[in-house]
Amino acid sequence: MSMQIKLRDGLASFAVRVILGSIFVLAGFVKALDARSFLFTVQQLDLLPTPAILPAAIVVIACEICFGLALLAGFQTRITASLLAALLLSFVAVISFAMVHGKAVDCGCFGSMASERLGSGVILRDILLIAGCLWLIARNDINVKNNS
Numbered sequence: 001m002s003m004q005i006k007l008r009d010g011l012a013s014f015a016v017r018v019i020l021g022s023i024f025v026l027a028g029f030v031k032a033l034d035a036r037s038f039l040f041t042v043q044q045l046d047l048l049p050t051p052a053i054l055p056a057a058i059v060v061i062a063c064e065i066c067f068g069l070a071l072l073a074g075f076q077t078r079i080t081a082s083l084l085a086a087l088l089l090s091f092v093a094v095i096s097f098a099m100v101h102g103k104a105v106d107c108g109c110f111g112s113m114a115s116e117r118l119g120s121g122v123i124l125r126d127i128l129l130i131a132g133c134l135w136l137i138a139r140n141d142i143n144v145k146n147n148s
Helices: 003-033 035-045 050-073 077-100 120-147
Strands: none
Touching: 003 035, 003 050, 003 077, 003 120, 035 050, 035 077, 050 077, 077 120
């Protein structure tokens, strides 16, 4: 593999890591700063018993911030991108469930910073983010194999 291709791949991976990491750090911090709004969103979904709403919200916020920071730092990129993809898949499942059951709920993706109803647009955005995670996993796999 030529040096130019390695550099281009490295820059592309860096860009994807920074974009994904920034999105999730921002989303997590916005939710944390307006936790009441996020808790209300989780409650409106009516998926969890009342005692589980606060712990679930804390876990989502902590995961978004931690996974985002890990991607920004380039820490265990494959593992972090895998965990982030799993989190995003759970979001897609929750959104799909809410849509099937006619829940007209705001996404809560970026807390009160941006209001958006749950729908196919949110699912599409999450699928694109999952694709970015999968690309990072695949690129990192290739880089690990090439360096062996």
